[in-house]
Amino acid sequence: MRRGILATREQLSSLRERVSRKPFDQIHDALQHRCELILETAPIDESKWRLHQQQGVPAAAMQAARTTQGRIMDLLVSHHVDPNPAYRDRAAEELRNLVNWTVWSDPTHKDLSVDLCTAEAAVAVVVGLDWLWEDLPETDRLRAVQALRHRAVEAYQQAVRDKAWWYDCYHSWNAVVNSGCGLAALALSEEEPAAQKAYRTARDGLQKFFNALGREGGWDEGVAYWGYAMRYVLLLAEASARVLDDQSLYHTRGMDATGLFPVYFTPNGHAAGFGPERAEPLFGTFYLLGRHFGLPETTRWLDTYGFHRDAAAAGWASAGLGLLFRPVDADVRTKCDLLTTKVFHEIGWAALADHWPTPGLYAAVRAGDLSAHSSAHNMNAVQLQVNGELILCDSGNGHIVPADAEDLDEPARARSHNTLIVAGRDHQLDARGAIVEAQGGKNYRWVACDSGGACGENVSFVRHVVMLVEPAAQKGRAVVVVDEIVNGVPETVELFWHTRGRVLLDAASRAGVIEGRNGPTYFGLASTVKTSLRTGGEESNGRQILAMTGGVADRAQFVSVFARAPVTKLQVKPTASGLRISFGGSSLEFKDSRRRLQVQNVKL
DSSP: OOOOSSOOHHHHHHGGGTTTSTTHHHHHHHHHHHHHHHHTSOOOOHHHHHHHHHTTOTTHHHHHHHHHHHHHHHHHHHHHHSOOHHHHHHHHHHHHHHHTOSOSSOTTSTTOSSOHHHHHHHHHHHHHHHHHGGGSOHHHHHHHHHHIIIIIIIHHHHHHHTTOHHHHOOSHHHHHHHHHHHHHHHHHTTTOHHHHHHHHHHHHHTHHHHHHHTTTOOOTTOHHHHHHHHHHHHHHHHHHHHHHOOOTTTTSTTTTTGGGHHHHTSGGGSOOSOSSOOOOOOOGGGHHHHHHHTOHHHHHHHHHHSSOSOOOSSSOOOHHHHHHHSOTTOOOOSSOOOOSEEEETTTTEEEEESSSSSOSEEEEEEOSBTTSTTOOSOTTEEEEEETTEEEEOOOTTOOOOOGGGTTSSSOOGGGGSSSEEETTOOOOTTOBOEEEEEEEOSSEEEEEEEOTTTTOTTEEEEEEEEEEEETTTTEEEEEEEEEEEEESSOEEEEEEEEESSEEEEETTTTEEEEEETTEEEEEEEEESSOEEEEEEEOTTTOOEEEEEEEEESSEEEEEEEEESSOOOSOEEEEOSSEEEEEETTEEEEEEEOSSSEEEEEEEO
16 A cells, blocks of 8 residues: 555654644644543444434434544544554544444445545545554555445446446535545556546546536535535545646646635634625644645635634544644745635625735625535525624525424525525526626725526526725625616516524614624615515524615616614615615616616725
Protein backbone atom coordinates (compact mmCIF):
# COMPACT_ATOMS: atom_id res chain seq x y z
CA MET A 1 0.00 0.00 0.00
CA ARG A 2 1.12 3.53 -0.74
CA ARG A 3 2.25 5.46 2.33
CA GLY A 4 2.01 9.12 3.25
CA ILE A 5 -1.42 9.47 1.64
CA LEU A 6 -2.26 12.70 3.48
CA ALA A 7 0.92 12.98 5.55
CA THR A 8 3.80 10.79 6.68
CA ARG A 9 4.16 9.89 10.33
CA GLU A 10 7.21 12.15 10.45
CA GLN A 11 5.19 15.05 9.12
CA LEU A 12 2.53 14.43 11.74
CA SER A 13 5.16 14.44 14.48
CA SER A 14 6.58 17.72 13.17
CA LEU A 15 3.24 19.41 13.87
CA ARG A 16 4.28 19.72 17.52
CA GLU A 17 6.49 22.64 16.44
CA ARG A 18 3.32 24.60 15.58
CA VAL A 19 1.11 24.10 18.60
CA SER A 20 2.61 26.90 20.69
CA ARG A 21 1.78 29.46 17.97
CA LYS A 22 -1.52 31.16 17.29
CA PRO A 23 -3.95 29.99 16.04
CA PHE A 24 -2.50 26.47 16.15
CA ASP A 25 -2.64 26.54 19.95
CA GLN A 26 -6.43 26.96 19.88
CA ILE A 27 -6.82 24.23 17.27
CA HIS A 28 -4.63 21.92 19.36
CA ASP A 29 -6.69 22.64 22.48
CA ALA A 30 -9.87 21.75 20.59
CA LEU A 31 -8.23 18.54 19.36
CA GLN A 32 -7.18 17.49 22.86
CA HIS A 33 -10.66 18.12 24.28
CA ARG A 34 -12.20 15.99 21.56
CA CYS A 35 -9.74 13.13 22.00
CA GLU A 36 -10.34 13.02 25.75
CA LEU A 37 -14.07 12.89 25.08
CA ILE A 38 -13.57 10.05 22.60
CA LEU A 39 -11.75 8.02 25.25
CA GLU A 40 -14.72 8.50 27.58
CA THR A 41 -17.09 7.16 24.90
CA ALA A 42 -17.50 3.52 23.93
CA PRO A 43 -15.91 2.33 20.66
CA ILE A 44 -18.15 1.77 17.66
CA ASP A 45 -18.80 -1.72 16.35
CA GLU A 46 -21.36 -3.22 14.01
CA SER A 47 -23.67 -4.40 16.77
CA LYS A 48 -24.03 -0.82 17.97
CA TRP A 49 -25.10 0.68 14.67
CA ARG A 50 -27.32 -2.35 13.95
CA LEU A 51 -29.15 -1.61 17.19
CA HIS A 52 -29.51 2.05 16.23
CA GLN A 53 -30.87 1.00 12.85
CA GLN A 54 -33.49 -1.21 14.52
CA GLN A 55 -34.45 1.77 16.69
CA GLY A 56 -35.16 3.81 13.57
CA VAL A 57 -32.01 5.94 13.46
CA PRO A 58 -31.61 6.98 9.80
CA ALA A 59 -28.36 6.05 8.02
CA ALA A 60 -26.98 4.50 11.20
CA ALA A 61 -24.17 2.63 9.43
CA MET A 62 -23.06 5.70 7.50
CA GLN A 63 -23.03 7.81 10.65
CA ALA A 64 -21.02 5.12 12.41
CA ALA A 65 -18.47 4.95 9.59
CA ARG A 66 -18.17 8.75 9.59
CA THR A 67 -17.62 8.88 13.33
CA THR A 68 -15.07 6.05 13.15
CA GLN A 69 -13.18 7.94 10.46
CA GLY A 70 -13.21 11.14 12.48
CA ARG A 71 -11.99 9.42 15.62
CA ILE A 72 -9.15 7.62 13.86
CA MET A 73 -7.89 10.80 12.20
CA ASP A 74 -8.06 13.03 15.26
CA LEU A 75 -6.68 10.46 17.69
CA LEU A 76 -3.68 9.73 15.47
CA VAL A 77 -2.85 13.35 14.72
CA SER A 78 -2.96 14.09 18.45
CA HIS A 79 -0.87 11.00 19.27
CA HIS A 80 1.87 12.00 16.84
CA VAL A 81 1.92 15.58 18.12
CA ASP A 82 2.03 14.57 21.80
CA PRO A 83 2.57 10.78 22.06
CA ASN A 84 -0.21 9.10 24.00
CA PRO A 85 -0.50 5.29 23.78
CA ALA A 86 -4.15 5.50 24.83
CA TYR A 87 -4.96 7.55 21.71
CA ARG A 88 -2.98 5.19 19.46
CA ASP A 89 -4.55 2.06 20.92
CA ARG A 90 -8.07 3.47 20.71
CA ALA A 91 -7.54 4.41 17.05
CA ALA A 92 -6.30 0.87 16.35
CA GLU A 93 -9.38 -0.58 18.07
CA GLU A 94 -11.74 1.61 16.04
CA LEU A 95 -9.91 0.56 12.87
CA ARG A 96 -10.13 -3.16 13.68
CA ASN A 97 -13.83 -2.84 14.46
CA LEU A 98 -14.50 -1.17 11.12
CA VAL A 99 -12.51 -3.76 9.19
CA ASN A 100 -14.57 -6.47 10.88
CA TRP A 101 -17.93 -5.06 9.77
CA THR A 102 -19.75 -7.52 7.53
CA VAL A 103 -20.86 -4.73 5.15
CA TRP A 104 -19.63 -1.25 4.26
CA SER A 105 -22.91 -0.08 2.77
CA ASP A 106 -25.83 1.29 4.74
CA PRO A 107 -28.93 -0.97 4.87
CA THR A 108 -31.00 2.19 4.40
CA HIS A 109 -29.85 2.16 0.76
CA LYS A 110 -31.20 -1.29 0.00
CA ASP A 111 -30.61 -1.09 -3.75
CA LEU A 112 -26.95 -0.04 -3.42
CA SER A 113 -23.92 -2.19 -2.71
CA VAL A 114 -21.69 0.93 -2.64
CA ASP A 115 -22.87 4.19 -1.15
CA LEU A 116 -21.85 7.08 1.10
CA CYS A 117 -21.09 4.66 3.92
CA THR A 118 -18.61 2.84 1.68
CA ALA A 119 -16.76 6.07 1.00
CA GLU A 120 -16.66 7.05 4.68
CA ALA A 121 -15.36 3.61 5.69
CA ALA A 122 -12.79 3.43 2.88
CA VAL A 123 -11.18 6.73 3.82
CA ALA A 124 -11.13 5.75 7.48
CA VAL A 125 -9.27 2.51 6.75
CA VAL A 126 -6.80 4.10 4.29
CA VAL A 127 -5.75 6.85 6.68
CA GLY A 128 -5.83 4.67 9.78
CA LEU A 129 -3.77 1.94 8.16
CA ASP A 130 -1.24 4.44 6.81
CA TRP A 131 -0.71 6.20 10.13
CA LEU A 132 -0.77 3.01 12.24
CA TRP A 133 1.20 0.74 9.88
CA GLU A 134 4.26 0.24 12.10
CA ASP A 135 2.08 -0.23 15.19
CA LEU A 136 -0.12 -3.00 13.79
CA PRO A 137 0.65 -6.71 13.57
CA GLU A 138 0.93 -8.06 10.05
CA THR A 139 -2.36 -9.94 10.35
CA ASP A 140 -4.24 -6.70 11.06
CA ARG A 141 -2.55 -4.95 8.14
CA LEU A 142 -3.47 -7.79 5.76
CA ARG A 143 -7.10 -7.80 6.90
CA ALA A 144 -7.35 -4.05 6.41
CA VAL A 145 -5.85 -4.20 2.92
CA GLN A 146 -8.15 -7.06 2.01
CA ALA A 147 -11.17 -5.10 3.24
CA LEU A 148 -10.16 -2.12 1.11
CA ARG A 149 -9.67 -4.32 -1.91
CA HIS A 150 -12.96 -6.23 -1.70
CA ARG A 151 -15.40 -3.80 -0.06
CA ALA A 152 -14.20 -0.54 -1.57
CA VAL A 153 -12.19 -1.01 -4.78
CA GLU A 154 -13.73 -4.16 -6.28
CA ALA A 155 -17.23 -3.32 -5.03
CA TYR A 156 -16.90 0.18 -6.49
CA GLN A 157 -15.90 -1.13 -9.92
CA GLN A 158 -18.79 -3.60 -9.92
CA ALA A 159 -21.23 -0.86 -8.91
CA VAL A 160 -20.05 1.29 -11.82
CA ARG A 161 -20.47 -1.66 -14.20
CA ASP A 162 -23.97 -2.13 -12.79
CA LYS A 163 -24.66 1.53 -13.58
CA ALA A 164 -25.12 2.78 -10.03
CA TRP A 165 -26.99 6.07 -10.30
CA TRP A 166 -24.52 8.04 -8.20
CA TYR A 167 -21.81 7.69 -10.83
CA ASP A 168 -23.71 9.71 -13.44
CA CYS A 169 -25.36 12.28 -11.17
CA TYR A 170 -23.76 15.65 -10.49
CA HIS A 171 -24.55 16.28 -6.84
CA SER A 172 -22.79 15.49 -3.57
CA TRP A 173 -23.23 11.72 -3.84
CA ASN A 174 -21.05 11.76 -6.96
CA ALA A 175 -18.28 13.68 -5.22
CA VAL A 176 -18.32 11.65 -2.00
CA VAL A 177 -18.50 8.14 -3.44
CA ASN A 178 -16.09 8.71 -6.33
CA SER A 179 -13.59 10.56 -4.14
CA GLY A 180 -13.79 8.20 -1.16
CA CYS A 181 -13.53 5.02 -3.20
CA GLY A 182 -11.01 6.71 -5.49
CA LEU A 183 -8.80 7.36 -2.45
CA ALA A 184 -8.92 3.65 -1.56
CA ALA A 185 -8.03 2.74 -5.13
CA LEU A 186 -5.14 5.22 -5.13
CA ALA A 187 -3.78 3.70 -1.93
CA LEU A 188 -3.62 0.23 -3.54
CA SER A 189 -2.76 1.31 -7.08
CA GLU A 190 1.02 0.94 -6.87
CA GLU A 191 0.83 -2.86 -6.82
CA GLU A 192 -2.64 -3.70 -8.11
CA PRO A 193 -3.67 -2.97 -11.74
CA ALA A 194 -7.37 -3.30 -10.83
CA ALA A 195 -6.95 -0.50 -8.31
CA GLN A 196 -5.24 1.66 -10.93
CA LYS A 197 -8.25 1.19 -13.19
CA ALA A 198 -10.67 1.99 -10.36
CA TYR A 199 -8.78 5.21 -9.61
CA ARG A 200 -9.07 6.31 -13.24
CA THR A 201 -12.76 5.42 -13.21
CA ALA A 202 -13.29 7.56 -10.12
CA ARG A 203 -11.47 10.50 -11.65
CA ASP A 204 -13.61 10.23 -14.78
CA GLY A 205 -16.79 10.07 -12.70
CA LEU A 206 -15.90 13.28 -10.84
CA GLN A 207 -16.09 15.26 -14.07
CA LYS A 208 -19.87 15.44 -13.75
CA PHE A 209 -19.48 17.06 -10.33
CA PHE A 210 -17.03 19.62 -11.69
CA ASN A 211 -19.28 20.40 -14.64
CA ALA A 212 -21.93 21.47 -12.12
CA LEU A 213 -19.48 23.34 -9.88
CA GLY A 214 -18.73 25.87 -12.61
CA ARG A 215 -16.15 28.65 -12.66
CA GLU A 216 -17.69 30.69 -9.80
CA GLY A 217 -17.48 27.81 -7.33
CA GLY A 218 -21.09 28.11 -6.10
CA TRP A 219 -23.11 25.03 -5.22
CA ASP A 220 -26.90 24.89 -5.52
CA GLU A 221 -27.33 22.17 -2.85
CA GLY A 222 -26.24 24.71 -0.25
CA VAL A 223 -23.22 25.12 1.99
CA ALA A 224 -23.81 21.96 4.06
CA TYR A 225 -23.81 19.62 1.05
CA TRP A 226 -21.03 21.70 -0.51
CA GLY A 227 -19.02 20.87 2.59
CA TYR A 228 -19.79 17.16 2.36
CA ALA A 229 -18.83 16.97 -1.31
CA MET A 230 -15.83 19.26 -1.25
CA ARG A 231 -14.30 17.63 1.83
CA TYR A 232 -13.90 14.35 -0.04
CA VAL A 233 -12.82 15.99 -3.29
CA LEU A 234 -10.07 17.82 -1.40
CA LEU A 235 -8.86 14.68 0.38
CA LEU A 236 -8.51 12.94 -2.98
CA ALA A 237 -6.91 16.03 -4.54
CA GLU A 238 -4.32 16.26 -1.77
CA ALA A 239 -3.56 12.53 -1.89
CA SER A 240 -3.15 12.63 -5.68
CA ALA A 241 -0.83 15.61 -5.41
CA ARG A 242 1.27 13.91 -2.74
CA VAL A 243 1.69 10.39 -4.08
CA LEU A 244 1.38 10.95 -7.84
CA ASP A 245 2.52 14.58 -8.11
CA ASP A 246 -0.78 15.14 -9.89
CA GLN A 247 -2.24 18.60 -9.21
CA SER A 248 -4.97 18.40 -11.84
CA LEU A 249 -7.88 18.15 -9.39
CA TYR A 250 -6.77 21.39 -7.77
CA HIS A 251 -6.54 22.99 -11.20
CA THR A 252 -10.06 22.00 -12.25
CA ARG A 253 -12.43 24.85 -13.07
CA GLY A 254 -14.05 26.40 -10.01
CA MET A 255 -11.65 25.06 -7.39
CA ASP A 256 -9.79 28.37 -7.15
CA ALA A 257 -12.99 30.26 -6.27
CA THR A 258 -15.12 27.77 -4.36
CA GLY A 259 -13.42 28.44 -1.01
CA LEU A 260 -15.28 31.75 -0.78
CA PHE A 261 -18.75 30.26 -1.37
CA PRO A 262 -19.27 29.07 2.24
CA VAL A 263 -17.77 32.30 3.61
CA TYR A 264 -20.39 34.39 1.81
CA PHE A 265 -23.24 32.22 3.08
CA THR A 266 -22.20 31.71 6.70
CA PRO A 267 -22.03 35.33 7.93
CA ASN A 268 -20.71 35.57 11.48
CA GLY A 269 -20.23 31.79 11.41
CA HIS A 270 -23.95 30.97 11.00
CA ALA A 271 -25.47 29.29 7.95
CA ALA A 272 -27.70 31.69 6.02
CA GLY A 273 -27.87 30.12 2.58
CA PHE A 274 -30.45 27.81 1.03
CA GLY A 275 -30.52 24.04 1.01
CA PRO A 276 -31.97 21.07 2.86
CA GLU A 277 -29.41 21.13 5.68
CA ARG A 278 -28.71 23.88 8.21
CA ALA A 279 -25.05 23.27 9.03
CA GLU A 280 -21.85 25.28 8.74
CA PRO A 281 -19.07 23.39 6.88
CA LEU A 282 -16.36 24.49 9.31
CA PHE A 283 -13.91 21.62 8.81
CA GLY A 284 -10.13 21.74 8.91
CA THR A 285 -9.90 20.14 5.46
CA PHE A 286 -10.93 23.45 3.91
CA TYR A 287 -7.67 25.06 4.95
CA LEU A 288 -6.40 23.34 1.81
CA LEU A 289 -8.37 25.87 -0.25
CA GLY A 290 -6.72 28.75 1.58
CA ARG A 291 -3.31 27.13 1.23
CA HIS A 292 -3.47 26.25 -2.46
CA PHE A 293 -5.30 29.33 -3.74
CA GLY A 294 -4.15 32.10 -1.40
CA LEU A 295 -7.56 32.79 0.14
CA PRO A 296 -6.97 34.58 3.46
CA GLU A 297 -10.73 35.06 3.85
CA THR A 298 -11.25 31.28 3.95
CA THR A 299 -8.39 30.80 6.40
CA ARG A 300 -9.67 33.60 8.67
CA TRP A 301 -13.21 32.16 8.52
CA LEU A 302 -11.98 28.79 9.77
CA ASP A 303 -9.69 30.36 12.37
CA THR A 304 -12.56 32.46 13.72
CA TYR A 305 -15.46 30.02 13.76
CA GLY A 306 -14.12 26.51 13.28
CA PHE A 307 -12.73 25.51 16.66
CA HIS A 308 -14.69 27.32 19.34
CA ARG A 309 -17.64 24.98 19.71
CA ASP A 310 -18.35 22.23 22.18
CA ALA A 311 -16.36 19.07 21.54
CA ALA A 312 -18.19 15.93 20.40
CA ALA A 313 -17.14 12.32 20.11
CA ALA A 314 -19.13 11.85 16.90
CA GLY A 315 -18.65 13.17 13.39
CA TRP A 316 -15.76 13.98 11.09
CA ALA A 317 -12.27 15.03 12.06
CA SER A 318 -11.78 18.79 11.96
CA ALA A 319 -9.18 19.98 14.46
CA GLY A 320 -6.67 17.25 13.56
CA LEU A 321 -6.84 18.03 9.86
CA GLY A 322 -6.84 21.72 10.72
CA LEU A 323 -3.45 21.34 12.41
CA LEU A 324 -2.20 19.44 9.39
CA PHE A 325 -3.58 21.57 6.56
CA ARG A 326 -3.66 25.15 7.84
CA PRO A 327 -1.10 27.34 6.04
CA VAL A 328 1.76 27.89 8.46
CA ASP A 329 2.40 31.53 7.59
CA ALA A 330 -1.00 32.57 6.28
CA ASP A 331 -1.40 36.33 5.88
CA VAL A 332 -4.76 36.75 7.61
CA ARG A 333 -5.08 40.44 6.99
CA THR A 334 -7.28 42.81 8.96
CA LYS A 335 -8.60 44.19 5.68
CA CYS A 336 -11.21 41.95 4.04
CA ASP A 337 -11.57 41.73 0.27
CA LEU A 338 -15.03 40.14 0.25
CA LEU A 339 -17.57 41.95 -1.92
CA THR A 340 -20.52 43.57 -0.17
CA THR A 341 -22.71 42.71 -3.18
CA LYS A 342 -21.75 39.22 -4.33
CA VAL A 343 -23.63 37.24 -6.96
CA PHE A 344 -23.11 33.61 -7.93
CA HIS A 345 -24.79 33.86 -11.33
CA GLU A 346 -24.45 30.20 -12.24
CA ILE A 347 -26.64 29.08 -9.33
CA GLY A 348 -28.67 32.28 -8.96
CA TRP A 349 -27.66 33.12 -5.38
CA ALA A 350 -26.58 36.48 -3.96
CA ALA A 351 -25.23 37.81 -0.67
CA LEU A 352 -25.53 41.43 0.52
CA ALA A 353 -23.61 42.75 3.52
CA ASP A 354 -23.08 46.18 5.01
CA HIS A 355 -19.43 45.23 5.63
CA TRP A 356 -17.17 42.21 6.06
CA PRO A 357 -15.90 40.09 7.78
CA THR A 358 -18.52 40.52 10.55
CA PRO A 359 -21.59 42.08 8.94
CA GLY A 360 -24.12 43.74 11.17
CA LEU A 361 -26.77 43.56 8.46
CA TYR A 362 -26.80 40.75 5.92
CA ALA A 363 -29.25 39.36 3.35
CA ALA A 364 -29.07 36.22 1.21
CA VAL A 365 -31.22 35.83 -1.90
CA ARG A 366 -31.95 32.73 -3.94
CA ALA A 367 -33.33 32.53 -7.48
CA GLY A 368 -31.80 29.86 -9.71
CA ASP A 369 -33.07 26.50 -10.95
CA LEU A 370 -35.85 24.89 -8.92
CA SER A 371 -35.21 21.55 -10.62
CA ALA A 372 -31.70 21.34 -9.11
CA HIS A 373 -31.08 18.51 -6.67
CA SER A 374 -32.44 19.17 -3.16
CA SER A 375 -34.16 22.36 -4.29
CA ALA A 376 -37.34 23.53 -2.58
CA HIS A 377 -40.31 25.64 -3.68
CA ASN A 378 -38.48 28.83 -2.71
CA MET A 379 -37.92 31.00 -5.76
CA ASN A 380 -36.71 34.51 -4.87
CA ALA A 381 -36.50 33.56 -1.19
CA VAL A 382 -34.64 35.82 1.23
CA GLN A 383 -32.88 35.29 4.53
CA LEU A 384 -31.98 38.19 6.79
CA GLN A 385 -29.38 38.29 9.55
CA VAL A 386 -29.24 41.23 11.98
CA ASN A 387 -26.46 41.55 14.57
CA GLY A 388 -25.44 37.95 13.94
CA GLU A 389 -28.97 36.55 14.43
CA LEU A 390 -31.03 35.02 11.64
CA ILE A 391 -34.23 37.07 11.77
CA LEU A 392 -35.87 35.93 8.53
CA CYS A 393 -35.18 32.22 8.10
CA ASP A 394 -35.76 29.85 5.21
CA SER A 395 -37.03 26.40 6.15
CA GLY A 396 -34.77 24.46 3.79
CA ASN A 397 -36.75 21.60 2.28
CA GLY A 398 -39.11 21.47 5.22
CA HIS A 399 -42.82 21.55 4.42
CA ILE A 400 -44.22 23.72 7.20
CA VAL A 401 -47.87 24.61 6.67
CA PRO A 402 -49.30 27.73 8.31
CA ALA A 403 -52.17 26.92 10.63
CA ASP A 404 -54.69 28.87 8.56
CA ALA A 405 -53.82 26.79 5.47
CA GLU A 406 -54.58 23.39 7.00
CA ASP A 407 -57.97 23.21 5.31
CA LEU A 408 -56.41 23.34 1.84
CA ASP A 409 -56.18 20.05 -0.07
CA GLU A 410 -52.54 20.61 -1.04
CA PRO A 411 -51.10 23.72 0.62
CA ALA A 412 -48.37 25.28 -1.50
CA ARG A 413 -44.96 24.37 -0.14
CA ALA A 414 -43.74 27.82 -1.06
CA ARG A 415 -45.76 29.08 1.92
CA SER A 416 -42.97 27.62 4.07
CA HIS A 417 -40.44 30.07 2.62
CA ASN A 418 -39.81 33.81 2.54
CA THR A 419 -41.40 34.38 -0.84
CA LEU A 420 -44.85 34.83 -2.39
CA ILE A 421 -47.39 32.76 -4.27
CA VAL A 422 -50.13 33.64 -6.72
CA ALA A 423 -53.65 32.14 -6.62
CA GLY A 424 -52.52 29.56 -4.09
CA ARG A 425 -50.32 27.85 -6.69
CA ASP A 426 -47.03 26.34 -5.66
CA HIS A 427 -43.81 27.39 -7.33
CA GLN A 428 -43.18 25.42 -10.49
CA LEU A 429 -40.20 23.08 -10.15
CA ASP A 430 -39.27 23.48 -13.81
CA ALA A 431 -38.77 27.23 -13.32
CA ARG A 432 -35.32 28.71 -13.72
CA GLY A 433 -34.88 32.12 -12.15
CA ALA A 434 -31.89 34.43 -12.26
CA ILE A 435 -30.21 37.38 -10.59
CA VAL A 436 -30.80 40.00 -13.27
CA GLU A 437 -29.41 43.12 -11.58
CA ALA A 438 -26.65 43.69 -9.04
CA GLN A 439 -25.23 47.02 -7.94
CA GLY A 440 -23.51 48.48 -4.94
CA GLY A 441 -22.74 51.99 -3.77
CA LYS A 442 -21.60 53.79 -0.66
CA ASN A 443 -25.12 53.97 0.72
CA TYR A 444 -26.85 50.94 -0.79
CA ARG A 445 -26.59 47.37 -2.11
CA TRP A 446 -29.14 46.10 -4.65
CA VAL A 447 -29.99 42.89 -6.43
CA ALA A 448 -33.03 42.05 -8.54
CA CYS A 449 -34.25 38.47 -9.07
CA ASP A 450 -36.52 37.27 -11.86
CA SER A 451 -38.59 34.20 -10.94
CA GLY A 452 -38.50 32.72 -14.44
CA GLY A 453 -42.21 31.84 -14.42
CA ALA A 454 -42.20 30.09 -11.04
CA CYS A 455 -45.57 31.63 -10.08
CA GLY A 456 -47.41 30.69 -13.25
CA GLU A 457 -47.23 30.93 -16.99
CA ASN A 458 -48.60 34.46 -17.26
CA VAL A 459 -47.15 35.86 -14.03
CA SER A 460 -43.99 37.97 -13.83
CA PHE A 461 -42.47 38.10 -10.34
CA VAL A 462 -39.38 40.25 -9.89
CA ARG A 463 -38.01 40.76 -6.38
CA HIS A 464 -35.71 43.68 -5.55
CA VAL A 465 -33.64 43.52 -2.37
CA VAL A 466 -32.08 46.85 -1.42
CA MET A 467 -29.89 47.34 1.64
CA LEU A 468 -29.55 50.90 2.94
CA VAL A 469 -26.12 51.62 4.42
CA GLU A 470 -24.79 54.62 6.33
CA PRO A 471 -22.01 55.76 3.99
CA ALA A 472 -19.46 56.89 6.57
CA ALA A 473 -19.65 53.99 9.01
CA GLN A 474 -20.76 51.42 6.42
CA LYS A 475 -23.36 50.25 8.90
CA GLY A 476 -26.55 48.74 7.55
CA ARG A 477 -29.69 50.67 8.36
CA ALA A 478 -32.47 48.70 6.64
CA VAL A 479 -33.33 46.11 4.00
CA VAL A 480 -36.16 46.99 1.64
CA VAL A 481 -37.78 44.20 -0.38
CA VAL A 482 -39.84 45.32 -3.36
CA ASP A 483 -41.91 42.65 -5.12
CA GLU A 484 -43.13 43.48 -8.62
CA ILE A 485 -46.05 41.39 -9.82
CA VAL A 486 -47.47 41.61 -13.35
CA ASN A 487 -50.41 39.35 -14.09
CA GLY A 488 -52.82 39.19 -17.01
CA VAL A 489 -55.79 38.05 -14.91
CA PRO A 490 -57.12 39.04 -11.47
CA GLU A 491 -55.58 36.72 -8.87
CA THR A 492 -54.67 36.79 -5.19
CA VAL A 493 -51.07 37.28 -4.09
CA GLU A 494 -49.83 35.99 -0.70
CA LEU A 495 -46.48 37.11 0.70
CA PHE A 496 -44.84 35.28 3.63
CA TRP A 497 -42.06 36.12 6.08
CA HIS A 498 -40.87 33.52 8.60
CA THR A 499 -39.01 34.27 11.81
CA ARG A 500 -37.92 32.56 15.01
CA GLY A 501 -38.51 35.82 16.86
CA ARG A 502 -41.69 37.11 18.43
CA VAL A 503 -43.77 39.21 16.01
CA LEU A 504 -45.67 42.21 17.33
CA LEU A 505 -47.80 43.91 14.67
CA ASP A 506 -49.64 47.22 14.97
CA ALA A 507 -52.45 46.77 12.45
CA ALA A 508 -53.25 50.48 12.22
CA SER A 509 -49.76 51.57 11.20
CA ARG A 510 -48.98 48.29 9.36
CA ALA A 511 -45.68 48.23 11.21
CA GLY A 512 -44.21 46.43 14.17
CA VAL A 513 -41.24 44.66 15.64
CA ILE A 514 -39.65 41.21 15.63
CA GLU A 515 -38.16 40.55 19.04
CA GLY A 516 -34.99 38.52 18.58
CA ARG A 517 -32.40 37.16 20.99
CA ASN A 518 -29.92 39.88 20.06
CA GLY A 519 -32.37 42.74 19.95
CA PRO A 520 -35.36 44.07 18.01
CA THR A 521 -35.76 44.28 14.25
CA TYR A 522 -38.47 46.68 13.13
CA PHE A 523 -40.65 46.21 10.07
CA GLY A 524 -43.25 47.94 7.95
CA LEU A 525 -45.42 46.62 5.10
CA ALA A 526 -47.13 48.50 2.28
CA SER A 527 -48.29 48.02 -1.30
CA THR A 528 -49.84 49.76 -4.28
CA VAL A 529 -53.04 47.70 -3.93
CA LYS A 530 -55.35 46.98 -1.01
CA THR A 531 -53.96 44.26 1.23
CA SER A 532 -54.58 42.59 4.56
CA LEU A 533 -51.95 41.58 7.12
CA ARG A 534 -51.85 38.74 9.59
CA THR A 535 -49.45 37.03 11.94
CA GLY A 536 -49.50 33.50 13.24
CA GLY A 537 -47.48 30.63 14.66
CA GLU A 538 -46.43 27.38 13.03
CA GLU A 539 -47.28 24.19 14.80
CA SER A 540 -44.06 22.25 14.27
CA ASN A 541 -41.11 24.47 15.10
CA GLY A 542 -42.33 27.57 16.92
CA ARG A 543 -41.65 29.99 14.09
CA GLN A 544 -43.99 32.88 13.47
CA ILE A 545 -45.33 34.06 10.15
CA LEU A 546 -45.91 37.59 8.97
CA ALA A 547 -48.12 37.54 5.87
CA MET A 548 -49.59 40.08 3.45
CA THR A 549 -52.41 39.22 1.05
CA GLY A 550 -53.85 41.29 -1.80
CA GLY A 551 -55.49 41.04 -5.20
CA VAL A 552 -53.65 41.93 -8.40
CA ALA A 553 -55.57 42.63 -11.62
CA ASP A 554 -52.68 43.92 -13.71
CA ARG A 555 -49.60 45.22 -11.93
CA ALA A 556 -48.72 45.85 -8.29
CA GLN A 557 -45.79 46.33 -5.96
CA PHE A 558 -45.53 44.91 -2.44
CA VAL A 559 -42.97 46.50 -0.12
CA SER A 560 -41.49 45.04 3.05
CA VAL A 561 -39.02 47.03 5.15
CA PHE A 562 -36.86 45.50 7.90
CA ALA A 563 -34.81 48.03 9.84
CA ARG A 564 -32.77 48.69 12.98
CA ALA A 565 -35.04 51.63 13.94
CA PRO A 566 -38.86 51.81 13.97
CA VAL A 567 -40.31 52.03 10.47
CA THR A 568 -42.45 55.19 10.48
CA LYS A 569 -44.52 56.84 7.77
CA LEU A 570 -43.90 54.12 5.18
CA GLN A 571 -45.31 55.27 1.85
CA VAL A 572 -45.28 53.62 -1.56
CA LYS A 573 -46.28 55.87 -4.45
CA PRO A 574 -46.25 55.20 -8.19
CA THR A 575 -44.73 58.13 -10.08
CA ALA A 576 -44.68 59.18 -13.68
CA SER A 577 -41.30 57.55 -14.11
CA GLY A 578 -41.60 54.59 -11.74
CA LEU A 579 -41.99 54.15 -7.98
CA ARG A 580 -41.04 56.08 -4.85
CA ILE A 581 -40.70 54.53 -1.38
CA SER A 582 -40.13 56.61 1.72
CA PHE A 583 -39.96 55.95 5.46
CA GLY A 584 -38.30 57.50 8.49
CA GLY A 585 -36.35 60.12 6.53
CA SER A 586 -35.05 57.67 3.90
CA SER A 587 -36.25 57.31 0.31
CA LEU A 588 -35.76 55.06 -2.70
CA GLU A 589 -36.67 56.02 -6.22
CA PHE A 590 -37.09 53.45 -8.98
CA LYS A 591 -37.46 54.21 -12.66
CA ASP A 592 -39.61 52.03 -14.85
CA SER A 593 -37.79 50.19 -17.60
CA ARG A 594 -39.32 47.99 -20.23
CA ARG A 595 -38.93 44.80 -18.17
CA ARG A 596 -38.62 45.84 -14.52
CA LEU A 597 -37.93 48.65 -12.11
CA GLN A 598 -34.41 50.04 -11.78
CA VAL A 599 -32.94 51.73 -8.71
CA GLN A 600 -32.40 55.37 -9.61
CA ASN A 601 -31.72 57.15 -6.34
CA VAL A 602 -31.22 56.27 -2.66
CA LYS A 603 -31.29 58.89 0.10
CA LEU A 604 -30.76 58.39 3.81
